[in-house]
Amino acid sequence: MQQLIALNAARKAETPEELARLIGVPAEALAATLAEAHAAQASGEADAQGRIWGSDLPPVAPYRAVKVVGAIFHTQGGLQIDGQARVLRADGSALPNLFAGGGTARSVSGPAHWGYLPAMGLATAVTFGRLAGLSAAAQARQLTAA
Known part of the structure; x- marks a missing residue:
């Protein structure tokens, strides 16, 4: 927050009415919300929020x-993998020795941001990480047996 203020990203005003004008909200609504928050704090009760x-x-x-918007700050979608967490080419064949999991792999969240599900990165990192490890170990055993 301090960095945003230093960058002058925050709108600043001395009155609720002035702030409302700067951010484009109804002045009466902002003033009422602030008054309610102060009343709730004074009474020890919860406010409407x-x-x-x-x-x-x-x-x-x-x-x-400060204007706040939702955003996703990681890769969503990513690489197509198979059931062994092997990365697939466009033709569906597996690349040799390349595995993916977590946010780098396309999974139940889908190919884009609209499929985002909270905690899926961690869940797929653990699940696909295990699948990748098992697959890599099986591949290594196969290579050493040959």
């Missing part, structure tokens, strides 16, 4: 707002 402020203080002037 379910927040219990406790000893934390709701926002006070100068007010700051």
